[in-house]
Amino acid sequence: MSDAGGEDHGHESTPSRRRARKRLREGCERALEQARRGPLGANPRVGAALLSPSGELLATGFHRGARTPHAEADALAVARERGLDVHGATCIVTLEPCAHAGRTPSCARTLVDAGIGRVLYAVRDPHDVAANGSAILRSAGIDTRLWSDALPASVGRDLTARAAELNRRWFQATRESRPFVTAKIAQTLDGYVAAADGTNAWITGEDARAEGHALRSVVDAIAVGTATARADDPALTARDAHGRLGARQPRRVVIGESPLEPHSRLAKAVHGPEHARPLLYRTRDIRGVLEDLRADHGVEHLLIEGGPRLISAALSLDLVDDLWIHQAPTMLGAGTPSVAGLGIETLSERLDFDIVPESLHMSGSDLLFHAIPRTRQQTPTKGE
Amino acid sequence: MSDAGGEDHGHESTPSRRRARKRLREGCERALEQARRGPLGANPRVGAALLSPSGELLATGFHRGARTPHAEADALAVARERGLDVHGATCIVTLEPCAHAGRTPSCARTLVDAGIGRVLYAVRDPHDVAANGSAILRSAGIDTRLWSDALPASVGRDLTARAAELNRRWFQATRESRPFVTAKIAQTLDGYVAAADGTNAWITGEDARAEGHALRSVVDAIAVGTATARADDPALTARDAHGRLGARQPRRVVIGESPLEPHSRLAKAVHGPEHARPLLYRTRDIRGVLEDLRADHGVEHLLIEGGPRLISAALSLDLVDDLWIHQAPTMLGAGTPSVAGLGIETLSERLDFDIVPESLHMSGSDLLFHAIPRTRQQTPTKGE
Numbered sequence: 001m002s003d004a005g006g007e008d009h010g011h012e013s014t015p016s017r018r019r020a021r022k023r024l025r026e027g028c029e030r031a032l033e034q035a036r037r038g039p040l041g042a043n044p045r046v047g048a049a050l051l052s053p054s055g056e057l058l059a060t061g062f063h064r065g066a067r068t069p070h071a072e073a074d075a076l077a078v079a080r081e082r083g084l085d086v087h088g089a090t091c092i093v094t095l096e097p098c099a100h101a102g103r104t105p106s107c108a109r110t111l112v113d114a115g116i117g118r119v120l121y122a123v124r125d126p127h128d129v130a131a132n133g134s135a136i137l138r139s140a141g142i143d144t145r146l147w148s149d150a151l152p153a154s155v156g157r158d159l160t161a162r163a164a165e166l167n168r169r170w171f172q173a174t175r176e177s178r179p180f181v182t183a184k185i186a187q188t189l190d191g192y193v194a195a196a197d198g199t200n201a202w203i204t205g206e207d208a209r210a211e212g213h214a215l216r217s218v219v220d221a222i223a224v225g226t227a228t229a230r231a232d233d234p235a236l237t238a239r240d241a242h243g244r245l246g247a248r249q250p251r252r253v254v255i256g257e258s259p260l261e262p263h264s265r266l267a268k269a270v271h272g273p274e275h276a277r278p279l280l281y282r283t284r285d286i287r288g289v290l291e292d293l294r295a296d297h298g299v300e301h302l303l304i305e306g307g308p309r310l311i312s313a314a315l316s317l318d319l320v321d322d323l324w325i326h327q328a329p330t331m332l333g334a335g336t337p338s339v340a341g342l343g344i345e346t347l348s349e350r351l352d353f354d355i356v357p358e359s360l361h362m363s364g365s366d367l368l369f370h371a372i373p374r375t376r377q378q379t380p381t382k383g384e
Numbered sequence: 385m386s387d388a389g390g391e392d393h394g395h396e397s398t399p400s401r402r403r404a405r406k407r408l409r410e411g412c413e414r415a416l417e418q419a420r421r422g423p424l425g426a427n428p429r430v431g432a433a434l435l436s437p438s439g440e441l442l443a444t445g446f447h448r449g450a451r452t453p454h455a456e457a458d459a460l461a462v463a464r465e466r467g468l469d470v471h472g473a474t475c476i477v478t479l480e481p482c483a484h485a486g487r488t489p490s491c492a493r494t495l496v497d498a499g500i501g502r503v504l505y506a507v508r509d510p511h512d513v514a515a516n517g518s519a520i521l522r523s524a525g526i527d528t529r530l531w532s533d534a535l536p537a538s539v540g541r542d543l544t545a546r547a548a549e550l551n552r553r554w555f556q557a558t559r560e561s562r563p564f565v566t567a568k569i570a571q572t573l574d575g576y577v578a579a580a581d582g583t584n585a586w587i588t589g590e591d592a593r594a595e596g597h598a599l600r601s602v603v604d605a606i607a608v609g610t611a612t613a614r615a616d617d618p619a620l621t622a623r624d625a626h627g628r629l630g631a632r633q634p635r636r637v638v639i640g641e642s643p644l645e646p647h648s649r650l651a652k653a654v655h656g657p658e659h660a661r662p663l664l665y666r667t668r669d670i671r672g673v674l675e676d677l678r679a680d681h682g683v684e685h686l687l688i689e690g691g692p693r694l695i696s697a698a699l700s701l702d703l704v705d706d707l708w709i710h711q712a713p714t715m716l717g718a719g720t721p722s723v724a725g726l727g728i729e730t731l732s733e734r735l736d737f738d739i740v741p742e743s744l745h746m747s748g749s750d751l752l753f754h755a756i757p758r759t760r761q762q763t764p765t766k767g768e
Contacts, residue, residue, distance in 0.1 A: 190723045191575025199731035329737040329755055333696060333726030339574045342717030347583035353713040357746045367739055371713055
């Protein structure tokens, strides 16, 4: 690890060298800011900043989620729109540029083609297919380094840690060969998802439900437990405010040991067209189901919508990456708790989260926010 | 009710008359905005705007809570600071100026002395002592009217309704001859105030606890139930971040049928100096206790800190005017629920609130917000 900033390898600290370091550091900050604008989901959150050869900020960009341009391409498009020359520019990006050419060329190739002069990335891409973007860049003769190798040690460490934290749960899901898991809880202020007699339509209001449908339209699959499938007879489709089906529908998944009601909507769909058939997993091995969904069905983002038993089991196994809490301004004092059976006896065993402050908002009269599980102290219990 | 704006009593709508109305209406909007900045508590939330005789906005003000200047005095002080002449000005205020001279002269007298030319107030003051501020103003020859009499009917109705809504719960508490009641719940994301084994120190973090102590320092009294008094042995004092006692301490109140533990802090204080003695009510008649606290102990703002049984009983009886929810980013899945025994069987019987969007904030890693009970559809059950 070098302690010198930018292209300077000497030990002297001249004003111009300090200025260059300061600009790199600011570029990293801009890239991190951009990354935070992206959604959590199938893809990591990535931000990019383009600096001119003399260090001026040319453009920034970020990744808006699956099926949209990557951060590097977004920043290049912004620069192009502004009519700016990116030849010889430095691209600062929070994650290693991908090597994966799919619908679009890989980011590494895009950067080479754009004539970028230097690439600084914060964190290595853990994804198999994409893992050698830096090799592509280097073989094209582009100076390609980690932030930690381009910035003074303490600054580089701090910025790198922040870039890693942005996608901590996404890295974990990738390592565990499972989809990124979003769980959604729609509860009362006192934590119930249904009243004592089972009534639950509707706890949250129209606006919050519309946000729920928007979420359904971006995930690859939605899972519910068999108890919920039996109690609510859900369609698990993504619909607009008028009840119309969206163009993109998530795969429907039912997990649990009980069979479906034979006349339920999900049971009927088993005999429908192949792509719309629910996947039924008669098991309680959630981790196994997740691995199968990723490997055999290409599910990279799974939404667990309920019920409490399935969400609680996933939380206990540390399989929830992003928890959406929709809180209705109402109290019941009794009913079905949103979470149960975590096996927690005393306060020190609690499951801790970080509430995402930027996610906090009112949706109609409901409160919505994201909570990200904190890193567990001990190894989580594995499957059954 | 006149349909003409300002001082115009004719039916013609000239450009200057329309402009005058528009300015009055904007003045009412400013006064409402200001009022919303004030805290809920012993005193109503009030905002004021001063307009020059030609209709220009001179100054605004609001009431910052017990032991601070009223909104009219605040606006006059702002105008004075700016060196502005308020002679002949219009004072627009969201509540009838008070007639009560205490530590400071009454607002009605203050407005007369300042040479104000016209007073427009939204809502009559329901408070006995203060109820004839408008009479004082009129007998001093000041044109004094309700907003609804000074603005076109539909506009006046809307603005008046908003002014009334600002203090809906305060009016209710005043009508019921009881203190304004704030209840505070510090719970997990899933609605528990203690783990299964009873551990509860601490659910929320330091910042949220500091906000709790700041609240204790402004209320007149704090109440807990006997179960909490026995389980937690609380001191119920207002302390700063270093544990030092604040200058102003709330009266301590214990409500419930069980006796105190003889060696508890509260039991010992019974033999201490008179002003620091806890008030012990061996009853479950909360409404009776509240009436007594107001009538015999001058308690105008009561904080109910717990436990769940006392808060739930107060909620059931519609005796909570402002609910503070401190939500820690943690889950337990079991334990002591924050609220219980509301007797609600089905969703339609739920207790509804309005979350106050401006109150929503992060306090350290905890989420804090206020929820105001909505108007009940049916008459709440009285007493036991």
